[in-house]
Amino acid sequence: MPADNRPSSLNPSPAPAPSLARQRSAGTSDDYSRLHDVLLASPRHLAIVPCNKVSEDALEKGQSSCGVRASEQHRRLSDALAAAGVRVRTVRPVGGLADLAFTRDTSLMTPWGLIGLRPGAVHRRAEVDAVLDTVRAAGLPVLGRITEGRIEGGDICLLRPGHLVIGLSGLRTDLAGATALARWFELRGWTVTTTPVDPDLLHLDTHFCMAGPDHALACVEKLQPDFVAMIESLGIELLAVTPEEVLALGCNILALGDRRIISTGSAPRVDDLLRQRGYAVEAVSLDEFTQCGGGVHCLTMPLHRGSGAH
Numbered sequence: 500m501p502a503d504n505r506p507s508s509l510n511p512s513p514a515p516a517p518s519l520a521r522q523r524s525a526g527t528s529d530d531y532s533r534l535h536d537v538l539l540a541s542p543r544h545l546a547i548v549p550c551n552k553v554s555e556d557a558l559e560k561g562q563s564s565c566g567v568r569a570s571e572q573h574r575r576l577s578d579a580l581a582a583a584g585v586r587v588r589t590v591r592p593v594g595g596l597a598d599l600a601f602t603r604d605t606s607l608m609t610p611w612g613l614i615g616l617r618p619g620a621v622h623r624r625a626e627v628d629a630v631l632d633t634v635r636a637a638g639l640p641v642l643g644r645i646t647e648g649r650i651e652g653g654d655i656c657l658l659r660p661g662h663l664v665i666g667l668s669g670l671r672t673d674l675a676g677a678t679a680l681a682r683w684f685e686l687r688g689w690t691v692t693t694t695p696v697d698p699d700l701l702h703l704d705t706h707f708c709m710a711g712p713d714h715a716l717a718c719v720e721k722l723q724p725d726f727v728a729m730i731e732s733l734g735i736e737l738l739a740v741t742p743e744e745v746l747a748l749g750c751n752i753l754a755l756g757d758r759r760i761i762s763t764g765s766a767p768r769v770d771d772l773l774r775q776r777g778y779a780v781e782a783v784s785l786d787e788f789t790q791c792g793g794g795v796h797c798l799t800m801p802l803h804r805g806s807g808a809h
């Protein structure tokens with residue numbers, strides 16, 4: 500994996516290990532195939548932590564969390580997933596873990612098992628133990644844990660089977676953390692591309708999110724030109740999101756597969772753009788979470804995506 504954003508060469512390795520997604524009921528190889536199983540976490544201790552630009556602005560404006568509304572919105576998200584045929588597993592609340600609900604950042608389900616990540620936000624590190632305990636108790640495979648540097652799931656995109664992207668802000672994800680994660684993939688024959696992320700935007704998934712194999716939402720002016728060119732060279736159409744929509748978490752979507760999307764309900768224009776491309780979009784209002792800096796992509800960690808229709 501090179502330190503810039505050029506695609507790296509493949510690490511010479513034996514034949515790739517067979518993917519769990521093909522053999523069992525766990526594993527993900529991309530961000531858009533049909534979602535079968537997902538991990539959420541209780542928002543019982545949710546609070547606005549001043550650890551990103553959006554949450555700092557919210558606190559400055561005097562906003563605060565309402566536990567009842569947060570639970571209600573989270574329940575609607577869980578219901579929408581269940582109604583779409585997705586099995587929902589939930590990490591129990593842990594006192595003091597205000598951002599636990601944003602399961603995306605704690606871990607990554609790979610084609611070979613779950614990897615516990617190492618959040619750059621130190622107040623989030625203990626979330627990884629809570630998630631690993633839940634995943635192990637469910638009997639799902641755990642591949643390992645990152646023990647060096649910083650890496651959060653919001654900066655990770657399973658672009659295509661065989662091609663991983665990691666955003667580098669230096670704050671939430673740094674080169675040491677990205678290199679440690681890349682090693683697991685490169686040893687199994689994957690290409691890993693890194694791309695710089697503006698720390699003010701928190702994570703890659705606030706301004707670049709896959710909708711399906713041929714479409715991604717993207718705030719092009721916030722992405723590096725060579726990253727944009729690489730994405731377009733793969734035949735992925737970029738649907739433009741504005742910087743204002745990025746701050747509202749309008750780019751932060753969850754692909755369910757089969758051209759179905761759950762959106763964060765904060766950017767109707769973006770939802771319409773997806774509908775014009777043939778996606779069925781269900782908008783779930785999540786403003787208790789967006790004021791903390793995260794939307795539906797951040798609140799969900801896919802445990803199993805299947806092949807078949809996208």
Ligand SMILES: NC(=O)NCCC[C@H](N)C(=O)O
Binds near residue numbers: 620794
């Ligand atoms: N993937 C994401 O963008 N996650 C949002 C995390 C919000 C949380 N308050 C944080 O700053 O870590």
